[in-house]
Amino acid sequence: MTPLDKIRNFSIIAHIDHGKSTLADRLIQRTGGLSEREMSAQVLDNMDIEKERGITIKAQTVRLEWKGHVLNLMDTPGHVDFAYEVSRSLAACEGALLVVDAAQGVEAQTLANVYQSIEHDHEIIPVINKIDLPSAEPEKVKTEIEEIIGLDASNAVLSSAKSGIGIDEVLDAIVERIPAPKGDPDAPLKAMLVDSWYDPYLGVVILVRVIDGTIRKGQQVKFMATGTTHLIDRVGAFTPKLENLPDLGPGEIGFITAQIKEVAQARVGDTLTDAKKPAAEPLPGFKEVQPVVFCGLFPVDAADFEKLRESISKLRLNDASFSFEMETSAALGFGFRCGFLGLLHLEIIQERLMREYDLDLITTAPSVVYQIELTHGGGHIDLHNPADMPEPNKIETISEPWIQAVIYVPDEYLGSILKLCQDRRGIQQNLTYVGGRAQATYELPLNEVVFDFYDRLKSLSKGYASFDYEQIGYREGDLVKMGILVNEEPVDALSMIVHRSTAETRGRGMVERLKELIPRHMFKIPIQAAIGGKVIARETISALRKDVTAKCYGGDATRKRKLLDKQKKGKAKMREYGSVSIPQEAFIAALRMGDDA
Template structure:
């Protein structure tokens, strides 16, 4: 059993691309945890999509043995966390399993929005924080300025920050020493007490069933033990106990303060709730640990197979993905235009993209994604409140008292010269400015924005108006009433449910006009005239007409009386009118996808 004083549990937090995963690679390499021949970039990022995009999506853990300068042997348990705001829940729960954090800041870029968000998460979890300035080998690096910025903006003493280059391996030894000397050991833990372990994460493995990542607080966990999961009172027989180096390695037992995994032939990830307490089957602990808040999906959108025959394959794929991602929710839905599909909930647009890419790549299913929407609260006149996920489900407006939409608090860090463009963008998206301060030459703007305006293309617009220099982070603040209406799109007088969206009444006309113009270019011409309309309730607010393809019926007439031509044209006109009554307009799949990528 390892003594508590010889264990250090810590996570690495930083903004996107400041070098978390590279630092993790160097720590693993310099302690010979993995042989050089097995070493590769982003060692802990196991998904193809993580390696391809160069981002971390799942928090991963590894156990490192380290012999410190004082001659003692230490066990370091490292959790590498994601940097994107969409995966902030991964960060927050990893924090609860460890006692300290390495805060990695790029010495050329300085403090960014996500750096702040992650540091505050660490401070909330009572962490000891060691600042690490990475990329000091770059010509543009200014470690003194960035250290000052950390002190000004975050309020952490950065005088003895570790100066490193994770790419070249410079200063890695200092980081290891700082972990041992400056981060705390687990505070308490009694190996003779009943087992009390926190379930940090769980995922599905085809051979072993569900693998459960646990942090032992008290007691010991051994192979063959019967354990109880307290949230749903299920009993399991432990098949194997082990640690990650980063490959799975079995051990005899795990003691207080240690991070490791257990498998117990559990079939479904749903049976293992993140934040749950695991204890002995008999004489276990009475009071569970206070768990984590479940991840709340923020953005909803419909996923439909392009080929409706692939619906069962899609159901299978979504079931399997949901096994590994507790934050992803889904239910079945049907659409008149797109057939059968699923309404899915995500933590943000990047999460949506990642899930969509994984379904298309791992299961080979072509998808149509409908416009992303958020949850609205619809208050009826009889006092009832309905949560509306899909604009197509909007109840009759005469019975509705008012609508509330979700709001977020957005923090944007931006160089001074782009500040005007950012303020204009936020005003255009119905934002309310709350704060504007300066950190060096960069402005920090805090805005209260409607989430509905952010999920479309806010992030892309922000990056383009600031040439990629702005960083953005947000958190949900609650709901507020606003003047919202449902805008439906009619093609040939038939409503197309997949294109209906919620808009602010003041914006409805411009949104509707843009949508109609776009569809006019996207829908192919038919033999008859097609009106394309945007409407609110029964009132049409915008219209475009797609002209008909015409056959020259008068080609064979030459000379003679004009009434002959007229007669033929009238006959054609009557035929077209009849056609339009019974004709069905085919809207190609590409038109749906392009129309939903609105660039207002």
Template sequence: MSEQTFDTIRNFSIVAHIDHGKSTLADRLIQVTGGLTEREMKAQVLDSMDIERERGITIKAQTVRLRYDHSDGKTYTLNLIDTPGHVDFAYEVNRSLAACEGSLLVVDASQGVEAQTLANVYQAIDNDHEIVPVLNKVDLPAAEPARVREQIEDVIGLDASDAIEISAKTGLGIDAVLKAIVERLPAPKGDLAAPLKALLVDSWYDSYLGVVVLVRIIDGTMKKDQRIKMLGTDAVYDIDKVGVFSPKMLAVDSLGPGEIGFLIASIKEVADTRVGDTITEEKRPCTEPLEGFKPAQPVVFCGLFPVDAADFEDLRDALGRLRLNDASFSYEMETSAALGFGFRCGFLGLLHLEIIQERLSREFDLDLIATAPSVVYRIKLTDGSEIELHNPADMPDEVKVREVAEPWLRATILTPDDYLGAILQLCQERRGIQVELSYVGSRAMVVYDLPLNEVVFDFYDRLKSVSKGYASFDYHLTEYQVGDLVRMSILVNGEPVDALSMLVHRSQADRRGRAMCEKLKELIPRHLFKIPIQAAIGAKVIARETISAMRKDVTAKCYGGDATRKRKLLEKQKEGKKRMRQFGKVEIPQDAFIAALKMDD
């Protein structure tokens, strides 16, 4: 069996920091190669979800096949995978890169190298990619291509002397990019005669076709009516259709080595198609499976509850349908005394959580309450066993707990020098440990070890506000470390509100508790009786605020006469209030919950 090189195919992805122009460059490439007519073109054509278009971010990696006529007389097939730039979707980037041989590294010529640029380009280097640096937005008055070239060489260590200067918005330099893809990126290798071996890159659910599976063929051919087997799950399917995205779905007779396309085989659930699995022929299987990827691990958990208990079944249905399309999202049922029935859901990060919540309310018209996001803790009990804790309300009694370990991450922050002090202070407040501080031109690069628990709340928002939006941030999880963590419960009118309980570091508990009580005091409307709000660790109250009662003027109808009449009425009112406080239920409005959970300092 001999390996051939497929000269006229190029597989590449575009890697960049958020907002450096990946999707716009993809638009121009599609337009210039005639993938879509002028009438079908729209901005960010590969961002198909409404949320992607509104927020201007890419969430799902998308793929498109382009035809390019080179000056050497050959027609080349270019397979482009547009990847997300946000840190929550790093696993999407990873699997897209595994399907390609080369990458275009897009850097904004006015902003320079950012934290995510580094993270994504290192992933590409790990995948043995040939990298072509592209300087975008050179038409901006603030563009400094020469400085950014130097930066790429200093920070990343890539030779940027032949970086291509383009403007994806105006179309300047797009031909040079297409030329470089053909001339500087390697062609894929593969064996046409070998048994079929294909990498499952991605899969999503289509209500008409079932599961659509995106594949990269390594060896052999894939065609209609072939009987295939997934090596990871041992499932067997008959292929109904194979095709490519141009970016419209286009059926083809067969896919050969080096090609990227899709297959449809009446698969019912996305969960049956594991990303990174190897697809082969049932009768003539390949011997070695491909390496695949680590499954995406949820790092942030939060409870989702319907505002109206009658919507519970609709919520279950909606989560099931979202799970069809997003295998990285997990959920299980849970109940809460304050909020009734709901689900405990796992996410890759806060942006992922926000997007799932927004999709639930928008696509399925659901009103939801989300509990405080928490991370996964590992708890060693005194009897020697170890448990994973997803929900702070389930924390075992303190007497039974020997130690609590929490996940830590390594964060890289790039910032202009002016904001360095404020950022160092923010990281120290969040129990950060400084690893290194170096300079890249006029910008500082800070590396910190931080507990995920501190980052999950509002670290990103705070970082953006203290740096006026100039700092960029990237992280990856490192390890679990034992910490002095305690469960802080919030009591309203003596009743614990389980949705607001959280695990905090003992040194931060007083500050957090006080802030939470003050916030709830503003948010909970006054009732006819006094309401105490307390933060407690175990039986010890660490903070308290009181919402004063609304008073009806019961003496209004007394004109003149004896003072004892007034006193009698006031005593009666007092008795009533006391009884009310005993039996009265405090209604916490939903927006108060949401606002209380968005803890900012």
């Protein structure tokens, strides 16, 4: 057991691409965690997607030794979708390194996580990274940290993780400035479950931070939120290699395994205590993670359905925040309705299914969870799928989730970004300027953001805008279900819930796009967007037709008329009995409808 005054627990806070993973690599290398031969770039980002996109998806910990002290580094995800995991990781630390790019300055994500860190009463050490870049302006960034965040940056550590400048200074600052943890080794066991993942050999591996008491091999522990008890069969830490230890004492961060088969049993934020001598109450802050965005996943080839079911179940072993249930669609066949923490989470799961399990998927338009109050005291329902919306006469009110978004953008792009927020029913809360950049705070409906808001934001600002959001609850709205009819048949996969004010524009965009995508048939095909029984937009795909009058030469005009009338009757009959085949590409393209449609 390590003495309390020799332990330092810290996390690294940074915006995407500010050098967080590279700094973690250098700290591991400098403290001798891995030899030169074992090192690889972004050691803690062990998924291919993490390395390619330069993002951290799963929290990782590593135990380092420096000048007689044990330093526990928590590498946390930076993205808003994983905000709850970040809050638990921060709760397990006493301090944080705030990494800011010397060329780019403070960005939106940095801000969100710094405020969380300040709420946990952390000692925050500013680290200005990438000082060897030609465009680096460390003094300007120090001023930004002081003006925007309100932290004293006069003693900020200047470093370049890539070239290895200032790494010793960072390690010394951690030892000197971050306080040691507090805890009582003789009190009943209290440990926080920081993260868990599935290992094919060990079962579920659980990352814990011990607050009071000691965790030993062979001990019976109880999970306070789920109420289950388990026998610990392994205790250890990552250095970053797996190292078994006899026990973990107060203030220490390490892992345990206890023959648990599913990650869902080990929920992030839960409290572990001794089954025989339990703690009086659990640690504060635990909450169930609720999916925010829902969409349907369908295999392109219907024969892959069982393969998709198996793949989703395997992914679920490793990611308890992702939920799924089976659904069928007349247009797309059998598939699953899946819930995600946000858009990035959706994208990552989709990409992992395609890559790791070699599946071709169709994703329906993402939708959020709506709360519907039914008339005549019928209670309320949570609506995940627009196709399941009750009849309008049974609905009293519909509420949709809203978010508060903070957008950082250089001055020259501000106008187009404000217009984008206005178009998406945004309510401006605040607009301030720091240096050459504006910070806009908006309240927006989540429904308008999940579609393609982020892509539009990036393209309008040439990639310079950064965006972060938090949920602020539900509000009533004038929302309607817009259905798409092809040849007077509703296509359930294309129905969506929209605000009445934007329904016509959305509907017109959708039918125009479908007109281009659906191939012509031998008969005329009307494509309509409708709200209930009222058609709000229509396009018609003209029929392919044979020139039946080609063989007429000379004679009366009635001969031609007769042939054309006969053809017309045939076309009408065909339309009555003919079915329209909508190619898969048409679905995919229609569901990716942007503002340009």
